[in-house]
Amino acid sequence: MKIKVCGITNFEDALTAANYGADALGFIFYRKSPRYIEPEQAKEIISYLPPFVTTVGVFVNEDPAKIRFIMEFAGLNILQLHGDEPPDLCRIWPRVIKAFRVNDLTELNFLVNYKTSANLLDTYSPNMYGGTGMTFNWEIALEAKRFGLVILSGGLNIDNIEKAIRMVKPYAVDVNSGIESSKGKKDLQKMREFIAKVRAIQRTL
Numbered sequence: 107m108k109i110k111v112c113g114i115t116n117f118e119d120a121l122t123a124a125n126y127g128a129d130a131l132g133f134i135f136y137r138k139s140p141r142y143i144e145p146e147q148a149k150e151i152i153s154y155l156p157p158f159v160t161t162v163g164v165f166v167n168e169d170p171a172k173i174r175f176i177m178e179f180a181g182l183n184i185l186q187l188h189g190d191e192p193p194d195l196c197r198i199w200p201r202v203i204k205a206f207r208v209n210d211l212t213e214l215n216f217l218v219n220y221k222t223s224a225n226l227l228d229t230y231s232p233n234m235y236g237g238t239g240m241t242f243n244w245e246i247a248l249e250a251k252r253f254g255l256v257i258l259s260g261g262l263n264i265d266n267i268e269k270a271i272r273m274v275k276p277y278a279v280d281v282n283s284g285i286e287s288s289k290g291k292k293d294l295q296k297m298r299e300f301i302a303k304v305r306a307i308q309r310t311l
Contacts, residue, residue, distance in 0.1 A: 107271070107308050108278035109301055110162065110257065111285070111292070113141035119292040120151045126301045130160040132186065132280070135168070135176055140289040141282070149180040162186050162203065170198060186226065193219040203257065206250075207231065210243045217253035224277055225250055229260035239283040241266065247274045264299050271307050279304060 111123040112132030120131055133148045134141045152161050163182040165173050167189035177185060187196065188205040196202050204222045206212075209230040217225060227250055229242045241261035250256050255277040258270060263284030271279065285300050287293040 107276070107304065107311075108257075109304055110278055110280045111282075111297065112162070112164065112259075112280055113139075113282040113286070113290065113292075114151070115141055115143050115147075115290045117151055117154065119294075119297075120155065122294050123292070123297060123301075124156055124159045126298050127305065128159070128301060129278070130162050130184075131155070132162045132164050132282075133180070133182065134164045136164065136166040136188070138166075145176045145180050148182075152181050160184060164188050167191065170195065184223070188226075188228075193221070196220050196222055205259070208242050208246050210246075212246050214246065214250050214253065217250065220253075222254060224255035224257050225253065226257040226259055226280060228280075241270075244270060244273050247276065251276075262300075264296060264303060267300060267303055268307050271304065271311075275311065 108129040110130040110132055111128045114120045114131045114133055123131055133143050161182045162184045163177050164186045184201050185199050186203040196204055201223045203224050203226050204220050205226040205228050207228050207230040227247050229240045239261050247256055247258055257278040257280050258274050258276040259280035262270060262279055262281045281300055285292055285296040
């Protein structure tokens with residue numbers, strides 16, 4: 107099971123996450139997010155990361171040309187589309203994660219139209235594209251596994267991660283606000299405990 111730490115904004119959080127064993131780090135290029143990072147800063151952080159740590163560029167309803175420029179400029183490995191992007195946009199990229207905001211009423215048959223490397227499920231909010239700190243009905247994530255690899259996101263933290271993993275058994279988990287001390291800054295102790303707990307649970311599956 108892979109672990110992605112999202113909302114990276116600084117060197118300390120990035121390097122600590124990598125040293126604790128995170129598989130992937132997410133950098134958010136959506137200006138309305140409190141976890142937004144400038145491409146120049148992301149590029150500098152990425153240049154100091156150890157090998158085999160995957161970097162993910164997170165975009166919301168962005169122009170494809172700008173996405174391509176930032177991905178190449180910053181040296182990002184994988185694209186994550188976290189807005190209302192149509193299926194056609196996903197087909198442009200060789201490796202893409204598409205995020206879907208879901209709630210208890212979500213029907214997932216539309217996922218068959220998307221060609222992705224994995225589908226990330228996050229909690230629906232009418233005015234936010236992520237970082238709500240809230241969970242959703244994980245039965246929906248179980249259903250989503252019929253359509254491809256599932257990355258489970260949305261309100262994950264030290265207290266609920268065991269239940270989430272044992273229930274869904276996702277390809278990966280994505281954590282952001284659940285291990286923060288403030289928006290855009292990680293609580294390093296919570297980060298360590300979260301990653302260690304996921305690894306411990308994984309050994310029992």
